[in-house]
Structure formats: C-alpha cells, structure tokens
Amino acid sequence: MGPVILLLVFVVLVLLAFVEALFHRRNLSSIPIRIHVNGTRGKSSVTRLIAGGLRAGGLVTCAKTTGTLARMILPDASEYPVFRPVGPNVIEQVRIVATAASYGAQAIVVECMALQPHLQWLSESRFLQSTHGIITNVRPDHLEVMGPKEEDVAWALAGTTPVGAILFTAEQKYLPIFEKAVLDRKTRLLAVTPKDVAAVTDEEMEGFPYVEHKENVALALRVCGELGIDRQTALTGMRKAPPDPGAMTVSHIRFFGRQIYFVNAFAANDPESTEQLWNMALNRYAGAEKRIAIFNCRTDRPVRSQQLGQACVRWQPADYYLLIGSGTYFFLKSAISEGMPLRKVLVLEHDSDSDIFEIIVERAGRSALVVGMGNAKGQGLSLARFFQNRGILREALKKEVA
Template sequence: MVLAGLGALEYARLARQRDSIRIRIHVNGTRGKSSVVRLIAAALRAHGVRTYAKTTGSLPRLIAPDGSELPVFRQGLTNVIEQLRMIAIAAADRADALVLECMALEPRLQALCELRILRSTHGVISNAWPDHLDVMGPTPRDVALALLGTCPANGVLFTGEREHLPLFERACRDRGARLVRIGDAEATAITDAELARFDYIEHRENVALALAVCSELGIPRETALAGMWGAEPDVGALREFPVDFFGRQILFVNGFAANDPIATERVWNLALARHPECETRLMVLNCRLDRADRSQQLGLALSRWAPADHYFLVGTGTFALARTALRAGLPATRITPLEGESPAEVFEEIVGAAGRSALVVGAGNIADIGLELLRYFENRARLPEGRAA
C-alpha cells in the first residue's frame, strides 16, 4: 500500500500541513489537466492569493507563488508519494492555495490521492474520455468511475464532462459534494477576442472550467482572465510554429499532448479549419511500445477522420498503429514508418512531402521524440513580430 510507510506521526504531520492550506484544488480528467491547473493558479496569483501549483503533464513542474517554475526531479519510477512533498513545500512557505494535477492512473490510487493525501476543497474533472483503458477500463464508463475517485468529500466538483453526468451526480451525492457542470453556454461565453489574448491555442472548455472555479472563489472575471493571459503555457500546449525552409512554407502544430482519439481528432479538425490555405496536410504520430492499446485506437480512428495526405509514424511500437490503420482501410502508400529515426531525419521526410506549403500536425505522445521534434520545429520557426532572438 502506498501509505504503508507512513506511521501515525508522519500522517498527523501531513494532515497539519495540508489543513494549513486554505484552498486545495485537485485537477483530474482525460485531457486538459495541466492547462486547467496553470489557468487556475495564474488567476489566483493575479488575485493576490499566495499559490503553489504542480503539473504532471508533458514535463512535471512546480510553479511558485511568483510564477517561476522548477522541474520536479524523480528518483526511479513515478510515485504518488511525490504529492506529499508538494504539500510540505507549500505549507512551509505559508501558501494560501495549492493546485495539484492528479498524477495517478490506477483507480484505487486516484481515490487514495484525494481521500488520504490532498482532501481537496475543490475538485476538477475536465472530461472523461476513453484513454488508458488497460488501467482504468475496459469501458469508457469505467474510466469515468476511476476519475471520480478524486471527487472531493463535502467540497465542490467542477466538470466539463457531458456523457457520464449521472455517474458524476451519484458520486457527488455519495461524498456530499456539490456538482458544477460546465456546458456549451459557459464555453461559448468565452469570446474569440478573449481567446486571441493567449499566446497559444487554448480551448474554450479549459478557460470556462477555470473561470467557474475562480467565480466560486470570488475572483472577478477580468482579474482571472488577466492572470491567465500572462501565464506560462505547458510545454504540451497547442501551439503553432511557422517554418520557412528554402521557400517551402511549413506550419507545425504541436498537438503531441493529444494522445487519445477524441482529443487528437479535435486538434486535427481545428488545425484544418484554421489553415485551409495549406496545400498539403501531414500528420506525425508518435507511438509508444508500452501504449499499444492507444496506438490501436488511433489506427482504427484515422480512416474515419478528414484524411491527411501522408502519415509519418515515429517513436516505438509503430507496427501496432500501422497494422491497425491498414486493416481499417488507410492506404499503405500514405503511411511511412520512421521508427528509430532522428528528428533531423523525420524533418527531411516531412520536407520531402510538404510541397510548396504544408500543415504538419504532431499527435500521439509528447515523450521522447515528440518533445525532440517540438524543439526542432520551435528552434527553426520564424520569431513572432517584436520578439528578439
């Protein structure tokens, strides 16, 4: 058991540290967790609340009250005991608020992180989409039930989930929590002008969720948004990098953090809608040998989406995605496996397929070569106007 090493005295110390932090927000969900953590923490800071936050997404980071970030170093495998260290740091610095991204996948550990470690005052479950079915599944309903392990006891739970609301209502009744649902009305209340103020592509649903939490905490909307606009985005945030390569216009979209079929299709469709001027449409899918089920899900889904002109498969275990996509009807001539190739070699393959202008969307996973490709394109992209090198 994870807390077996904690004796009575140690657990009493954790309880004192935790309870000294007035606002404790636990953020969970399939997609958008890291972004929502950063948005809420930035709004709290803008309101003058001494806030620590921790993300566990693309690269784990501890965000201090002044907005500076420190990498979270790990010895060995990831362990939820790490959250105790974050609570201790925040308590020692007399923080008023702590915003933690849930780092557990196994259903019992998700519940343990909430009920035994953080005991949040406010919970957020961004959505409950089918992902990590090998751990939280096998069905989408099972995923929702696993995520609901972080429903706060006698607190408030915020969610943008649409499909599994009866489960959310039942979990809130069971734990004496109040459910706040974020729907289309709240999302569409975020204007295009407000979204344009972000330095990256932020999703309306994430902003609406964060604003709902801020409203509950008494933070004025304009104060919250001002803080969010100035926040540093997660490395996995949806961003665009225009590259002019010897006359070829290549627009790279970092969607690597979208690694389930629903999120990946949304990113793909959004990129297509934003850039109809690109003549060629390319997709780079980063696979992981230890996520064969996810590769198979993406392989099945690709043939149902708006087609790309070519698909480049990078990372490890690309065979699972390629085989599934071929069986689902994707032409073999449109698939190029590049397992084991370097970012430079992948870039050359993309350039060769780009034509005069190309939209290139990365998806699947940001780990390893995903992050390397992101940096490769970012370092070769045109600088925004007014920004010095």
C-alpha cells in the same frame, strides 16, 4: 535477538509513518484552498490556468502538474522539475503539499497523477483532501487501466470526488455518474455548460500566446469565480501563466520558398480529442497544399496506438502519415486493417529529428500543414522543439501583419 530486532525496526517504521502523517495533516490544514484536478484531457492546462487566475487575484498559490513534464510551480510562477528518484509515485504528493506549506501558500492546485482507480481515490482521500475537486472531461483513454469501456473511465475519475466540498466538471455525457458521486460524498456539483463555454469570446482567447481551448478556460474561470476572483482579473493571470511544455502551439517555418505550419498537438492522445485538434488545424490552414500527420507512438501505450490507428482512417485524410517514436507496429497494423493505403505511410521509428524534418520538406510542396499527435513524451517533445526553434518569432509575424 533476530525477532527482537525485527520488532524494533517495525515499531520504529510505524512511529515514523505516524509522525509523517501528523506533519502532512498539519501541512494540509495550513492551506485553506486545495484544488485537485483530474480528467482525461486538459488537466495540466486547467491546473496552470487556475493557478494563474488565483495568483492574479492576490492569493499565494503553488501548483504541480504531471502532464508532459512534472513541474512544481511556485508563487512567483517560476517552476522546476519534480525530482523522482524511483519514478512516478503518488506518495510524492506529500512532498508537494509540504513544499507549498513552506511557502505559506493560501492555495494549492494539483494535477492528479494516478491512473489506477484505487490510487486516484487514495490521492484524494489521503494526500490532498481537496476543498475543490475538478474533473475536466471523460475520454476513451487508458482503457487498459480504467476501462474497458468509456463509462468505466468516468467511474474511475469519480473516485477523486471530494467529501463535503465542491466538484467542478465540464463533462456532459457522464454527468449522471458524477451526480451520484457527489450525492454519496455530500458534495456540491457545479457543471460548466456549453453556454458557459460559448461565453468565452474569441477576443478573450486571442490574449493567449499558445492555442488554448475555450472549455479549459471556462472551467478555470468558474473555479476562480467561485473563489471570489472577477473574470477580467482571472483572465489576465491565466494569459500570463507559463503554458505546459505539451501545450498546443503553432510554428510557422519558411524554408527555401516553402511554407510549413507545424502544429504541436502531441499532448492529445485519445481518438476523440485528437480528431478535434486535427480538424481545427485543417480549418485554420485550409490553404496548405499538403497535409502531413505525424503520430508519435510509445511501446508502453500499445492500446493507445491501436485506437489512433483505427480511428485516423475515418478522419479527414492526410497526404502522408509519419510514424515516429517506438512501437509503431501497433499503430501500423491497426491502420492498415482499417484500409489505410500503405503508400501514404512512412515508418520513421529510428530517424532523428533532423532526418524527419528533411523528409517533411521533400513532401511539403509549396506549403504544408504538419500536425504532431499521439504522445508528447519521447520524440514528440524533441521534434516540437526542433520546429519551434526554426519558426518565425511571434513578434516578427505580428510586425509583418501590421
């Protein structure tokens, strides 16, 4: 009887899988516009920007991000956390598509959640079968999975190139790799050029309630434009779209005569992007008396910590480097080996948010620029919230300026 029961169980499981596949195909076919967003940096932001633009254009749109916090975004722009009983798994995309179909979605925008190259391919070819693929950019991140070289990352990301569709990208350096991918999959390539990015004006960017990147906006505008939504309508929707929890924000704090400007750049965690945000913050707050860099480390991302530790020594210097989170040893060892003065480093791996705040205040002088980098998850999120809740409201600052 034992073998017979096992055979029956196997047959039942196969039938259930077959039925699930049929339902998934039906759900996919019910959503005419399917957008799959991949890349190293900016995936969550671009996903939200495109969804906002499509909503403003009158399309019933659902979206799902997997950045700082996984979120399902409904057609009315409300959102809720993605339930993960056993942790992240690419098969959850089936459930996301089913949810979008139940809302009668005309469009779905999904951030790629896979890191392993074969899972990236699986997400596209089996779960989403997108009509519009996006690769934001290529940076040297997750090299332990997609590397060892930056070029290997480009090849891995190219795995989500859709078949017989359109691929958008703002990447320039590795554009030849994507040209080969679209040729193989009979897909059209639309590249966002530096000229397209420059066409996004400072006035257009001022409407965002957080710090957004022109490259992300230009890419989202190109996608919305391809779907027949005019620039102004798309921009209006993008500005109204709720930002990702890890979006770059600035909190201005006045504390007993001190001025502290806290820049939440935790979501950027490859050396190139992180340096760009560091320089952007330095230029914006050039008058700050002290510069304090905070790096939130993760034990499960040792390579990232080593990369940032080696790279930050060559950036414009900070007065202090605060290491928080877990696994700070990897960052510290790499930074010291590259010549970082130990007197500038404070290891605060087990300190609370309030203790870290007090340490910053002690070293802030009359004014300080504090930039959080490395990882948003873990203490990065809680520390950013700590500063945000103590910052001057945006409306109050506007009144003061007026």
